[in-house]
Amino acid sequence: MxxxxxxxxxxxxxxxxxxxxxxxxxxxxxxxxxxxxxxxxxxxxxxxxxxxxxxxxxxxxxxxxxxxxxxxxxxxxxxxxxxxxxxxxxxxxxxxxxxxxxxxxxxxxxQAELVRLADQDPLTGLLNRRALTRELERRLAHGGTGALLLLDLDNFKDINDLRGHPTGDRVMRAIAAALREHLDDRLGERHALGRLDGDEFAAVLADTDEPTALDLADQLRAAVAVLPLTENGGADTTRVTISAGVAGFHPGESWQAVLANADLALHAAKSAGRNRVTVYEQGHYADTALRVTVHDRIRDAIAHGGFALHAMPIIKLGSKRVVGHELLLRLEDGREPRLSPGEFLPAAERSDLVLDIDRWVIGTAIDTLVAHPYPGLRFNVNVSGRTLEDEDFGDFVVRRLAAAGVAPGRLGFEITETAAVTNLSAARSLAQRLRASGCRISLDDFGAGFGSFVHLKQLPITGVKIDGEFVRGIDYGSRDTVLVQGIVDIARGLGISVVAEWVERASQVDALARLGVRVAQGFHLGKPEPLTTLLARPHVAWKRRNPRSLDEPGPVAEGSTAQ
Missing domain, CATH: 3.30.450.20 (PAS domain)
Known part of the structure; x- marks a missing residue:
């Protein structure tokens, strides 16, 4: 193999x-x-x-x-x-x-192909966030005018929760293809279409005024609403609607300001009932209930406790024992409209607020570990791509752990492979700092990027989390079996752990176990629940003196790297 x-x-x-x-x-x-x-x-x-x-x-x-x-x-x-x-x-x-x-x-x-792949969203083939914002910045710097169009899928989280991530991915690709086809027909090469994050798309429309952009956005909304998204041989039909925000741009504006304007218009469309398009109007939002923007809500949540953490169990397949939890962020500030992570995190990623969010998550996780000093209680937290660029983040983590007296091995960090590839030098520097302190660090969505195995040589990681794309068909005898087996064999050879995600049915568990995967997570194994609920229950396993590590088959020796 x-x-x-x-x-x-x-x-x-x-x-x-x-x-x-x-x-x-x-x-x-x-x-x-x-x-x-x-x-x-x-x-x-x-x-x-x-x-x-x-x-x-x-x-x-x-x-x-x-x-x-x-x-x-x-x-x-x-x-x-x-x-x-x-x-x-x-x-x-x-x-x-x-x-x-x-x-x-x-x-x-x-070399040109490598550059293209670095700018491409791996799921849809569209431009990724970095490439799209760079295109907007370039047009503004060269005196260009036009409009920015933000499109967000309405209630897309329900599709993932009720029908599973594989269905969600198929829907996402179908919508991306439809958007690209319609924009190509109307504007030819006078546009740049990309996927920002999660279920949010954006298009930079060159030399397009706001009325034209509004008309085009409404056509895109109507086209998505009638897409024939079927599965199970056509027996099940998935209907999706989108909300859109339009903001014109002119020379002299910053790309961040244009994005913020479009974001305000987008959330106005959602607040008005979704499945509609709204154009940004300067000054319009100051005197309405919409004056509380996403950014304001994020700042208030950090300052006044509006954020909460949910915990998703990570399971050892052989014994069905919980060996750790991945912490997931939720906005629970009691305000309307309720915002899912897919709605507020992209806005935070476009500003420095995501740096504050990551630090809040780390601080809360460490405080929780102090309050529950059981070696078996272990957390994994996600690190955003923007935080990789924060040169002080590694020292911040190490200082907090040392001041709290928490064993670093109880805290793990997950960096998506896409984010790591986008800024490999920063990812390597942060991984080295955290790894040297004794923290666990994993490469998330492994296999989704270009040259995945090369990254194993360049990053001092303790584990990989296999991208769900390879897990969803693992029980169907597909090519995914060969790829997952290869990942497992190489990871074992390098002494790093392997975790499979998106496990949604029992047959996947059996297939993964046959391939040597020992640890996994997914709705079949355990759904996320509020961290407070988890901590309120007695857990004997937490109190074991020598629990098995999350790093299966074993953690990398202290000070060593996966090279």
Whole structure:
């Protein structure tokens, strides 16, 4: 199984003896050397590379240039030593995106593809938040005018809760496709469409006035309302509506202000009954009940206790024992309209308020651990992409833990793979700081991004949480089985834990257990509940002196990294 995963990787791998003779190669390595796997065995790797020395040494970089007609291939080979059963071997790996570049044009095309993937939302294929806000900022900086359109799915959380995340994902992709088709028909290339976060989309409409944008938004609303979203062979039909906010933009404005204006218009549409479009009107909101904006509610919630935490159990599949809880944020300020995390978190992400939210969650989690000093009570908290850029966040966590006297191993952090890839340097720095202090740190939604296995080498993490996309069909004998098996095998080899999410039926539990997944979470295993409710119940397991760690099959040794 590990061979199959390595064959699918973006790099070729080989093992040689001390003299540089090949003992084992992956198919990709053989292809790059223009040989079959069998032909490689016993051949001298240096001899196969033009101009290379006779024997490779630690850290050596060998380049090969061969010409066949007008084509040219450049290979880069790195050799390092390792021990296996007391035998010294050498490992050679060829980075595929460098090695398979036939000429400069192909290398440039591949690099352009990497940039495109970094700007793409993995679920819908649309632009992600970073790319879309950058496009808005670019248009404003170049004196452009137009309108920003925000679209939010009404009551989308109900679809995920009642029909499951797989259905929710299918709905999200169908709506994204419909929005893209209608905008392409009306505006051609004069628009940029993206998914901001959760169930919120946005479109930058170039050279479009507000009346035109309003008409277009209303057409999009009507188109979504009649989408034939069916499942189970057409027996079940899912109906979705959207609310939209429109805000014009002009040179001299900041992209943050334009987003805030569109956000006000969007929430005005929701407050007016949803399934409608509202245009931002300057000064209109100051004298109405809508003057309490999302940002105001977030600030008030942080200051006056309007936030609450819910806890979702993380279960060891063999014993069905709870080994920890993921903490989920809820806004419970008693105001209308009620806002789900998918409604207020995107607004917080677009401002510095998300930094305050993350610190509030951490502080509350630590205070709870102090009040309930049972080793078996362990929490995982999510870290936003914006917080990765907060250089003081790691020190803040370490100081709070030290002042509270809480064992760092009782607190874990989850960073989405997409956020980590967007700012890999910041993610690595934060992970190193937290890991060195003894905290657990996991890569969430693992497998959703480009080059997932490469990230395991670059981030000092203790675990991965398999993206639900790979779990939802795990019991149907799909390709997901091979991918999950590969993740499990590699994680075990690196000494890091594996958790599966989106477990919604018993057959998934059986399939995951057969693949070696030991820990999971999902509505089938346990739904989120208020943290206060959880803490009010007696839990004998919390009081065990030596509970099993969340890190299955075992945590990384102190001070080590998953490299």
């Amino acid at each position: 590990l061979d199959a995963v390595l064959d699918a990787a973006d790099a070729g791998f080989a093992i040689t003896d001390r003299r540089g003779h090949l003992r084992w190669v992956t198919r990709l390595m053989a292809d790059l050397l223009d040989l079959t796997v069998d032909q490689c065995t016993g051949r001298s790797l240096p001899a196969l590379l033009t101009g290379a020395p006779d024997t490779p040494h630690d850290g050596l970089v060998i380049s090969q240039s061969t010409r066949d007609g007008t084509d040219q291939r450049w290979l880069e080979v790195r050799c390092t030593e390792f021990r296996d059963d007391q035998l010294l071997y050498r490992v050679a790996d060829i980075s595929r995106w460098r090695a398979t570049g036939i000429d400069r044009r192909q290398r440039t095309a591949w």
